Structure formats: structure tokens, C-alpha cells
Amino acid sequence: MTQSYFPIFWNTDSGTALVVGGGEDAVRKVRLLVAAGARVHVVAPGAVAEIEAYADEDRITLSRRPVQDSDIAAAAIVIAATGIDTVDSHCAATAQAHGVKVNVVDRPDLSTFIVPSIVDRSPILVAISSAGTSPVLARRIRERIEATLSPNLGKLAEFAAGLRDRVAERLSDGRKRRAFWELFLDGYGAEGVLGNRPDTGRQAADELLDTLSRDEKPKGRVTLVGAGPGAADLLTLRALRALQRADVIIYDALVGPDVLDLARRDAFRLYVGKAKGRHSYSQDRINGILIDEARRGSYVVRLKGGDPFVFGRGGEEISALRDADIEVDVIPGITAATGAAAALRLPLTQRDVANVVSFATAHPAAGQAEPDFSALADPKQTAVIYMGKTKASEISAALIKQGRRPDTPVAVIENATLPDQRILTGTLGDLPAVTSISDLTGPALIVIGDVVSEADLSTSESLTEAAAKDRAVA
Structure with a gap:
């Protein structure tokens, strides 16, 4: 029967993490612990070069000897990674006798906690566990999540933390505060921070605070998105995020159903495709739709096959939107x-x-x-x-x-x-x-x-x- 686990996050300031072993299994755990800011004590008669380097840089404590029961009793958590059954079993038994949580690599039957696969966007952390049944599957899931989360997600979390006091001061109504965070995190302000443009984030936050404090409707905006040559998995991550935030999606004939399947489910979708001799929507009419939807306060994605700026008429749409004083940005796509x-x-x-x-x-x-x-x-x-x-x-x-x-x-x-x-x-x-x-x-x-x-x-x-x-x- 599969063990049951309750996911928690360990406070690395609460004690020392003891890693028993100096080989490849041990160094993988040491990397995670060091990245999390833990105090790490490695005990092993010999250690691989990476562990030695951590010790030389004073990032860990390394004791080049066999583990002692006192090492285990003094630790907050123990990870046994020697690969030697008698040593790992002894570590598990000693830890449990002293009430110390222990993980034995690849031995869930000896462990009181397991180390999940981790997606690190500090201070945002995502942990994936298979309850010890299939670590490789957990890693595969982690890889997929890694691919969908911006590398700058941690910067966005820190940026949001810096706004909290100002938002609370400007918006005393809890409903308005919730509306601010939903609109900011789903809008171009968050996208600006994720794209290393903090000034855009600050501008968006200021506009939202002013608008909500006056009970006005937030301004809409338009993003021109390149859908790539057709295959959904060639869509960029930034394009995927835009599709999942959009209120309105205006798309053309070269955008396939697999790409649209990635969009926000409740977004309004309008097909404006053109084919030789069959233009259901003129370019002027499309420009007008983009302007009207943005003026209603919607976040509009103009989804184009390939790249908006390679025979995609993106320049014409940007010009019309700028003339109408509508905020617009562009997410490039893989051109055909x-x-x-x-x-x-x-x-x-x-x-x-x-x-x-x-x-x-x-x-x-x-x-x-x-x-x-x-x-x-x-x-x-x-x-x-x-x-x-x-x-x-x-x-x-x-x-x-x-x-x-x-x-x-x-x-x-x-x-x-x-x-x-x-x-x-x-x-x-x-x-x-x-x-x-x-x-x-x-x-x-x-x-x-x-x-x-x-x-x-x-x-x-x-x-x-x-x-x-x-x-x-x-």
C-alpha cells in the first residue's frame, strides 16, 4: 500500500540539515538544501569534488569521518544518502529514536519524510511528489511545470510584496483590494515585471490604484501575439500566458484549434480570418473591433499565425491602436x-x-x-x-x-x-x-x-x- 504524505515546507532557520554520505546521491540533496538557504552539515569519510567545493566556500560544514549518533541527535532533519544499507538503516533508526525526521534516498520504507521534485522560483516554490512511488515521473511533471512558469516569477512575488502596504492604504475596501490583485496579476503590469520591465509594473499599479479608488473601470489594452507556424507546442511561453489571461481573442485563419485550446476557457473568441478572395473582415473593421473591445476595459489578444510583424499586418494594427490611445504590446512568434x-x-x-x-x-x-x-x-x-x-x-x-x-x-x-x-x-x-x-x-x-x-x-x-x-x- 502506498504511503500517505502531507505536504509541508520546512523552515531552514529552525535547525541544521544533516546529510550522511558524500557521493552523487548526497550532492543532489546538498544542492537543494544550499539553494534553500539551509545550514548543512555533511558527514562522510570521503566526498565528491562538488561537496568539497561547497565546504571550501564555507557554504556547508563537512566532517570527513563516519557518522555518529550525536550528529543525528543534533540535527533538525537527516538525509541518509550513503547507499550502504547498514549505514542508512542505522541512520533511520537513530533519527526516529531521537524524534528527528529522516529521509533515506530511494527507501521510502525507512523514511519519515520524502524530498519532492522542486520548481524553484524563490520565494515561490512548487513541490511535486509521487509519494515515493515514481521519482522519475515526479521529475517529468516538474519539467513540464518548469516550462510553463516564467523564470522571473519570484521577482513578481517580491514586487507584489512591495506593493501590499500601498494597496492597503489606498483601498480600504477588501473587495477592491482583491480586484486590484486580480487585475494586476492578470494584466500588463505583471507581464512587465516578468519581462524585466519593473517601470511598467509600477505604472500599471499606479493606474489601477487611481482607477479603483475613483470607482472607474480599468483601461483595456491589446497584445498582438504570434501563434507560430501551427503546432501548439511551438507557441512561446509568454504567448501562452497572454492567451490564458485574455478576455477577448481575435484570431485569424492560420491559427489552429490546438492553439486555441490553450486559451482561457471563458474568453470571447472572434474569427476574422482572411483567405484569397474571401475577406470576411476588412483590416479597418478588425482595427475597429480591437479599439472598441479595449475601450470596454477588456484585455484583448490579437492572435496571428506566424509572427505579427512578418506579413501579419501587425504594423497597421499598432498604428490604429496608438492613434486611438490604446496601450498595445507585441509577443513575437516563430514565423512560418x-x-x-x-x-x-x-x-x-x-x-x-x-x-x-x-x-x-x-x-x-x-x-x-x-x-x-x-x-x-x-x-x-x-x-x-x-x-x-x-x-x-x-x-x-x-x-x-x-x-x-x-x-x-x-x-x-x-x-x-x-x-x-x-x-x-x-x-x-x-x-x-x-x-x-x-x-x-x-x-x-x-x-x-x-x-x-x-x-x-x-x-x-x-x-x-x-x-x-x-x-x-x-
Whole structure:
């Protein structure tokens, strides 16, 4: 039967932690104890170099001898980590006889407490325990939690502690104080502190205190968030935090359901996707929605595929929001080009092959010039074309006319990073075949350059063969 444990945190000022043993098991426990600020006494005839270094730096006391019963009786807690059954069992029995809590590494049957896996964001600590049944599983859970918590979470806790007296002084009503902390911790003030911008935190706190003390509604704001190339686990941690705080999420066609599943459940969601020839929402209308929602006091996330500033029209939205005096910030995302390159193990730049990479769109804004194909014709350059499927023939002809070799390797990547990713390869001369592949319907990127030959193309299809099959089926 599994032992039952009640989680508590030990006050390191209450006594000495005795570690018996000088090997790798012991040093892992010593690291945790030293990091927590404990007074540590290590007793062992010999010790590994890291323990010796702690002793040389006066961060622990090291007694180079066998453990004595008096060492155990004088300790507040004991960790036995010798790996020698007779020694560890004796430590456990002696500790329990003196009423001292003891942990024997990998022996929950001899222990009166266990050491959890710890996520340390001091003064915030998260402890994970499997009740001794599976330490490796507990470590795996810790790794997942580590990945979701900002490294600066401790700074936010200390920042909040510094605000407590001022908040209590300005807001005598307990409900308003709770509202302040909820709004601050869910808003851009906390995000500023987590991003090493304490001035932003102070500004947000001042604005909230002024607003709540006057019984006004807090100001809204907008964050432009890059959702990455499609795979939910390529979302940045900062983007994840924004999604989980958002009141309103305005998202486009390149944002998949797996990304939206990570958002706050009760957030209002509005799809404003655009596709070629089908614009359900104009850009001006989207700008107006962002402004209106922020003016209602909402925290609005404008969620875009890829990166907001790489053919994402983020600049237009920021300009409109600034003109409306709406606070706005940006969380970058992995743009489709780097996502596709990673999926193919394709280096966009590589010494002696390509020393420049250029991103271009095949569909500029109305009234603007087509891409400068002469600037994309350098054989030492990798050209990445966004939204180029329907203009593949024009791209091929223009680049060849500008001097790019017809046999330059080309890759077309559809739905990069997603389970249904598809890779088509060939040459610049083959590229027009893209327009005749009817089932190539997802978002696709065209990569042109000799670096394509360096990619992992084991799962790729031939452009010309795919087009021929399509014609045969038709």
C-alpha cells in the first residue's frame, strides 16, 4: 500500500540539515538544501569534488569521518544518502529514536519524510511528489511545470510584496483590494515585471490604484501575439500566458484549434480570418473591433499565425491602436519560414551555400509593386516566398529572367510543423507545376535556393510527379 504524505515546507532557520554520505546521491540533496538557504552539515569519510567545493566556500560544514549518533541527535532533519544499507538503516533508526525526521534516498520504507521534485522560483516554490512511488515521473511533471512558469516569477512575488502596504492604504475596501490583485496579476503590469520591465509594473499599479479608488473601470489594452507556424507546442511561453489571461481573442485563419485550446476557457473568441478572395473582415473593421473591445476595459489578444510583424499586418494594427490611445504590446512568434525550415532540417543560411535569406510575399497590398525579383536572383541567397502558390509560374519566370538557374532547388512546404505537413521538391523550372496540384490547399511556403539540397527530403514528393498524378486523377 502506498504511503500517505502531507505536504509541508520546512523552515531552514529552525535547525541544521544533516546529510550522511558524500557521493552523487548526497550532492543532489546538498544542492537543494544550499539553494534553500539551509545550514548543512555533511558527514562522510570521503566526498565528491562538488561537496568539497561547497565546504571550501564555507557554504556547508563537512566532517570527513563516519557518522555518529550525536550528529543525528543534533540535527533538525537527516538525509541518509550513503547507499550502504547498514549505514542508512542505522541512520533511520537513530533519527526516529531521537524524534528527528529522516529521509533515506530511494527507501521510502525507512523514511519519515520524502524530498519532492522542486520548481524553484524563490520565494515561490512548487513541490511535486509521487509519494515515493515514481521519482522519475515526479521529475517529468516538474519539467513540464518548469516550462510553463516564467523564470522571473519570484521577482513578481517580491514586487507584489512591495506593493501590499500601498494597496492597503489606498483601498480600504477588501473587495477592491482583491480586484486590484486580480487585475494586476492578470494584466500588463505583471507581464512587465516578468519581462524585466519593473517601470511598467509600477505604472500599471499606479493606474489601477487611481482607477479603483475613483470607482472607474480599468483601461483595456491589446497584445498582438504570434501563434507560430501551427503546432501548439511551438507557441512561446509568454504567448501562452497572454492567451490564458485574455478576455477577448481575435484570431485569424492560420491559427489552429490546438492553439486555441490553450486559451482561457471563458474568453470571447472572434474569427476574422482572411483567405484569397474571401475577406470576411476588412483590416479597418478588425482595427475597429480591437479599439472598441479595449475601450470596454477588456484585455484583448490579437492572435496571428506566424509572427505579427512578418506579413501579419501587425504594423497597421499598432498604428490604429496608438492613434486611438490604446496601450498595445507585441509577443513575437516563430514565423512560418523558420518553422518550415526546422521541419525540413533546412538551413536557411549556410556557409559557402547561402549568406543571405530574404522573405517576400507574392501578394503585395493593392496598388503596390510586385516583389523586386532582381533582388532575389543572387545564387548565394535563399528566397522564401509567402503566399506564392497561385503565382508560382510568375515567380519562376521572373527569377529565371533575372538570372537565377532553372535547376536551382526548390521546396514547397504545406502546413509546416503540423501532422499533415506536406513537402514537394523540384527545381525552379518545375515550380509552375504547383498551380496544377488541386489538393495543395493549406498554407504553403516556397523556399528557393541551394540550401534546399541540404534539407532532409526523405518524406518529400516530386513537384512534377504530384502534378502528373493530379492530372491523371482528373
